[in-house]
Amino acid sequence: MIERKNMFSLENEKELDIAWCPGCGNFGILNILKKALEEMEEITPNNFVLVSGIGQAAKIPHYFKNNAFNGLHGRTLPVAFAIKATNPDLYVVAESGDGDMYGEGGNHFIHNMRRNINITNIVHDNRVYGLTKGQASPTSQQGMVTPVQVNGVILNPFNPIAVAIANGATFVARAFVGDMQNTKEIIKKAIRHNGYALIDLFQPCVTFNKINTYAWFNEHTYKLREDYDPSDKMQALQIAFQEDKIPLGIIYEEKGKPTFEEQLTIYKQNKDPLFKRSIDLNKLESFINSMR
Amino acid sequence: MNKTIKEDVSIVLSGEAGQGIQTIEGLLTFILKREGYYVFATKEYMSRIRGGSNSTEIRVSSKPVKSYVDKIDILIPLTKSSVEHLGDRVTEDTLIIADNDFLKLENKNLFNVPILSIAKEIGNEIYANIVAVGVILGLFKTNIKTIEEYLKERFGDKGEKIVSDNLKAASEGYKLGKDFSESGEIKIEISANESLKDDLLISGTDAVALGALAGNCDSIFSYPMTPGSGVLVDLANFSKNFDILVEQAEDEIAAINMAIGGWYAGARSMVTTSDGGFALMEEGLSLAGMIESPIVIHLAQRPAPATGLPTRTAQEGLNLVIHAGHGEFPRLVFSPGSLEQAFYLTQKAFNIADKYQIPVFVLTDQFFVDSYYNVKKLDLSKIENKKYFVETTEDYKRYDLSKAKNGVSPRGIPNYGNGLVVVDSDEHDEEGHITEDLDIRIKMVEKRLKKFEALKEDFISPEFYGNDNYKYLVVCWGSNYNVVKEALENINNKDLAMLHFSQVYPIPENAVEFLEKAEKIIDVENNATGQFAKLIRAETGIKIDSKILKFNGMPFSVEELTAKIREELQ
Ligand SMILES: Cc1ncc(C[n+]2csc(CCOP(=O)(O)OP(=O)(O)O)c2C)c(N)n1
Ligand code: SF4
Numbered sequence: 001m002i003e004r005k006n007m008f009s010l011e012n013e014k015e016l017d018i019a020w021c022p023g024c025g026n027f028g029i030l031n032i033l034k035k036a037l038e039e040m041e042e043i044t045p046n047n048f049v050l051v052s053g054i055g056q057a058a059k060i061p062h063y064f065k066n067n068a069f070n071g072l073h074g075r076t077l078p079v080a081f082a083i084k085a086t087n088p089d090l091y092v093v094a095e096s097g098d099g100d101m102y103g104e105g106g107n108h109f110i111h112n113m114r115r116n117i118n119i120t121n122i123v124h125d126n127r128v129y130g131l132t133k134g135q136a137s138p139t140s141q142q143g144m145v146t147p148v149q150v151n152g153v154i155l156n157p158f159n160p161i162a163v164a165i166a167n168g169a170t171f172v173a174r175a176f177v178g179d180m181q182n183t184k185e186i187i188k189k190a191i192r193h194n195g196y197a198l199i200d201l202f203q204p205c206v207t208f209n210k211i212n213t214y215a216w217f218n219e220h221t222y223k224l225r226e227d228y229d230p231s232d233k234m235q236a237l238q239i240a241f242q243e244d245k246i247p248l249g250i251i252y253e254e255k256g257k258p259t260f261e262e263q264l265t266i267y268k269q270n271k272d273p274l275f276k277r278s279i280d281l282n283k284l285e286s287f288i289n290s291m292r
Numbered sequence: 293m294n295k296t297i298k299e300d301v302s303i304v305l306s307g308e309a310g311q312g313i314q315t316i317e318g319l320l321t322f323i324l325k326r327e328g329y330y331v332f333a334t335k336e337y338m339s340r341i342r343g344g345s346n347s348t349e350i351r352v353s354s355k356p357v358k359s360y361v362d363k364i365d366i367l368i369p370l371t372k373s374s375v376e377h378l379g380d381r382v383t384e385d386t387l388i389i390a391d392n393d394f395l396k397l398e399n400k401n402l403f404n405v406p407i408l409s410i411a412k413e414i415g416n417e418i419y420a421n422i423v424a425v426g427v428i429l430g431l432f433k434t435n436i437k438t439i440e441e442y443l444k445e446r447f448g449d450k451g452e453k454i455v456s457d458n459l460k461a462a463s464e465g466y467k468l469g470k471d472f473s474e475s476g477e478i479k480i481e482i483s484a485n486e487s488l489k490d491d492l493l494i495s496g497t498d499a500v501a502l503g504a505l506a507g508n509c510d511s512i513f514s515y516p517m518t519p520g521s522g523v524l525v526d527l528a529n530f531s532k533n534f535d536i537l538v539e540q541a542e543d544e545i546a547a548i549n550m551a552i553g554g555w556y557a558g559a560r561s562m563v564t565t566s567d568g569g570f571a572l573m574e575e576g577l578s579l580a581g582m583i584e585s586p587i588v589i590h591l592a593q594r595p596a597p598a599t600g601l602p603t604r605t606a607q608e609g610l611n612l613v614i615h616a617g618h619g620e621f622p623r624l625v626f627s628p629g630s631l632e633q634a635f636y637l638t639q640k641a642f643n644i645a646d647k648y649q650i651p652v653f654v655l656t657d658q659f660f661v662d663s664y665y666n667v668k669k670l671d672l673s674k675i676e677n678k679k680y681f682v683e684t685t686e687d688y689k690r691y692d693l694s695k696a697k698n699g700v701s702p703r704g705i706p707n708y709g710n711g712l713v714v715v716d717s718d719e720h721d722e723e724g725h726i727t728e729d730l731d732i733r734i735k736m737v738e739k740r741l742k743k744f745e746a747l748k749e750d751f752i753s754p755e756f757y758g759n760d761n762y763k764y765l766v767v768c769w770g771s772n773y774n775v776v777k778e779a780l781e782n783i784n785n786k787d788l789a790m791l792h793f794s795q796v797y798p799i800p801e802n803a804v805e806f807l808e809k810a811e812k813i814i815d816v817e818n819n820a821t822g823q824f825a826k827l828i829r830a831e832t833g834i835k836i837d838s839k840i841l842k843f844n845g846m847p848f849s850v851e852e853l854t855a856k857i858r859e860e861l862q
Contacts (some may be wrong), residue, residue, distance in 0.1 A: 005299075011334075021683065039461075039504050045712055046706070046710065046712065047706075047707050049557075049706050051553075054717070057724065060318070060726050061714070062714075062726050063718070065712065065714050066712060067706040067707070067713050067714065068712075068713075068714045068715070068724070069553065069556055069583075069714075069715050070714075070715070070717060070718065070726070071549065071552075071553075071579060071583075072549065072575055072576070072579050072717055075545065075549040075576070075579075076545075077546075078546040078547075078548050078549035078550045078553065078678050079550070079552065080553065081550060081553065081554070081555035082511075082513065082549075082551070082553030082554045082556075082557070082559075082561070083553045083554075083556060083557045085511075085537060085539070085554075085705070086510075086511055086553075086557045086558070086559035087557040087558065087559070087706070089707060090706055090707055107542050107543055107545075107546070108542060108546055110542075111542035111546070114644060127844040133643075148453075153401065163345035166603070227565045264537065265531070266531075266535040266536070266537055270535070271500075273557070273558065273559075274510045274511060274537065274554075274557075274558065274559040274560075275533075275557065275558025275559060275679070275681070275705055275708065277510060277535060278508055278677065278679075279505060279506065279508045279510075279534065281506070281675060283533075283534075284502075284505055284506060284534070284672060285672045285691050287530075287533055288492065288502060288670055288672075291492060291494070292490050292491070292492055292493075
């Protein structure tokens with residue numbers, strides 16, 4: 001265990017020029033995720049890939065020691081999907097902001113759930129666009145005034161939890177970075193869940209979101225009771241619509257549903273990732289000849 | 293009326309979508325090929341699933357035929373509007389075989405054949421197309437056994453009744469065709485050659501898809517768009533025999549990001565699309581440029597802007613693929629002219645993409661992907677696939693400048709070796725981490741652009757055809773290879789030659805010699821602005837004044853191009 005400690009930390013971590021504002025919720029997520037990974041025996045920096053898009057949250061892979069793919073704004077999920085689908089031996093976590101996942105990447109968000117690929121999707125939900133300086137995000141509260149929404153947000157907020165449950169996601173959770181212990185356990189369970197797992201993770205943006213502050217989240221969230229049964233889909237949906245007090249925890253979990261990769265014929269006989277395989281040219285030759 | 297057709301016949305079948313024109317195309321070409329003929333087929337169709345007017349042209353010859361002709365020797369219309377649809381192509385010389393009890397056409401070259409009545413008698417109008425196939429095979433006096441065998445192969449799994457009904461339809465038609473032939477009313481004299489029996493008969497789509505397989509493509513991520521989707525469908529079918537991951541993405545943006553994700557994990561991924569779909573992939577292309585990811589993109593062009601003419605042909609995507617993506621980074625564009633080239637170049641595309649860590653395009657078009665002809669052999673004996681990723685060590689850096697050769701740093705993949713693989717769409721340092729250091733920026737830009745030099749090692753020279761002492765040089769690219777060649781054969785002028793580019797970008801350097809030697813260069817392209825001529829000017833400084841451009845959505849016909857080139861020689 002001693003050895004494992006800090007294995008996801010960069011050697012020069014202390015001197016790292018981290019691009020987040022002091023007090024930003026992203027720091028907490030970084031620490032929690034590192035702790036969660038350190039506690040998971042099965043994961044090493046080598047067999048783990050962190051995929052992100054663009055935004056403040058999306059910079060997270062740069063403060064980690066592991067494989068990382070920091071791609072385009074909104075395109076985190078297609079990349080994460082393909083990495084897992086072509087090499088199922090890897091643990092893949094797709095992590096980015098709410099603008100990235102629910103806004104620019106909305107189409108991918110919807111359809112990757114349907115795939116039930118075995119990845120974990122952590123969304124840093126600060127209810128605002130950080131990197132582009134405070135415009136509304138899909139989860140921004142109605143009425144929130146921003147540099148663009150000068151008279152307040154009109155649009156109805158996106159409900160990732162309800163959408164995910166309705167859309168067949170097999171693990172749907174909500175967490176708050178201020179609740180470190182609970183969040184770490186949710187992350188571990190999500191990664192160990194066999195199938196697509198969504199964690200909508202509240203993260204205060206101290207610079208641009210003056211409404212959803214640490215205090216606000218503390219006041220407006222509560223932990224799901226120990227005896228809450230996440231397998232009850234209807235109950236989970238009901239909970240997903242609670243707004244005055246937002247539940248934290250695993251809201252919905254469906255076990256045993258086959259994952260995308262488990263259903264692929266290419267892995268039925270042969271478990272090798274694709275990079276280890278090569279076309280049999282003799283077989284191809286006889287195949288071509290059979291077309292004559 | 294007595295008419296003899298010698299050496300080369302062009303048969304056109306036309307009808308509504310849904311009348312089985314494609315089935316006829318498949319049956320006839322395959323059976324005639326098995327009988328020892330050279331065949332060529334291409335279809336033109338409207339963007340609809342039912343109704344409209346579509347046609348397929350089938351050329352049958354004693355010599356190799358690989359291009360489209362305007363002339364129609366024999367027309368089999370299955371609807372009244374078919375003849376009108378084909379317009380000027382139906383001439384005094386065109387023989388029409390039709391069920392005139394139904395179609396009520398007025399034409400002096402008409403042979404009334406009860407195609408529909410026979411089909412109805414057998415039990416269903418849908419057999420009309422098979423009756424028509426029978427008539428044509430009868431004209432060729434094909435061995436009836438070949439027909440039987442093929443119908444069994446093709447419809448065997450649909451049950452005995454279907455096979456026997458089809459057989460009945462074909463043989464009823466066959467008798468009628470044979471009668472025409474024996475009475476001397478329509479005589480086809482084309483010599484068959486036993487040895488062609490075993491030729492392959494594949495389409496442009498098949499050639500690209502088989503080339504991908506041969507290039508060790510193990511995954512395809514795509515969103516359907518005509519005419520690029522055929523490659524997705526082919527690879528899906530091949531996945532019954534070979535390990536290929538086939539995923540229909542939610543959109544093109546997802547598709548290209550998936551393919552890049554696949555390469556990151558060590559797979560060999562491709563996308564197939566058309567111009568409009570590729571337009572959505574632009575940012576992904578730029579991502580490949582920045583993170584130095586290999587990727588293979590098949591793009592089958594069709595007329596644009598926007599949705600254009602969805603089922604027609606064009607070469608309008610050249611500017612798009614060359615300029616797509618923000619920023620400056622290397623890429624390579626192949627545009628095969630023959631089915632063989634499509635096979636070998638697609639295979640090569642995977643290795644070049646991998647070797648140089650760049651995007652490689654295979655640029656085709658609707659006419660190309662939808663055309664079939666005899667191919668002797670796809671030679672796999674010389675094919676070499678090399679996977680270029682390396683096993684990483686603990687100190688591995690994805691963009692190691694000290695280890696870069698001509699801008700290419702060793703590419704690691706996750707979980708293969710002890711190193712970590714970090715890639716970033718932002719400007720990054722050697723380890724792959726985001727940086728705003730402006731000195732590193734310069735080094736990284738230079739590193740990426742250096743590959744343009746390195747790439748030269750694998751350039752595909754343009755193909756020269758004709759007499760060495762030419763005065764006139766016809767320049768073409770992509771699918772115009774065969775039609776230009778056939779036009780040149782027709783013109784048979786020793787001052788005239790062809791230079792065909794199957795690598796259109798970067799322009800291979802040795803092209804300059806050929807271009808400079810010509811007194812006059814004639815550019816042939818399927819677009820309205822001469823995109824390739826402009827590219828040559830931009831890259832080599834050589835100006836091309838004469839252009840033969842066609843952009844109505846149809847391919848050049850041999851007759852048309854022959855006449856237009858002749859005009860240029862005046
Ligand atoms: C295609 C594209 N559009 C827009 C941008 C600009 N952009 C960068 S980050 C961002 C929003 C980020 O918001 P979010 O995902 O919520 O992350 P946060 O910064 O709040 O962590 C936008 C719009 C971009 N990089 N690419
Ligand atoms: S802008 Fe907001 S999200 Fe971004 S670093 Fe600052 S506090 Fe964090």
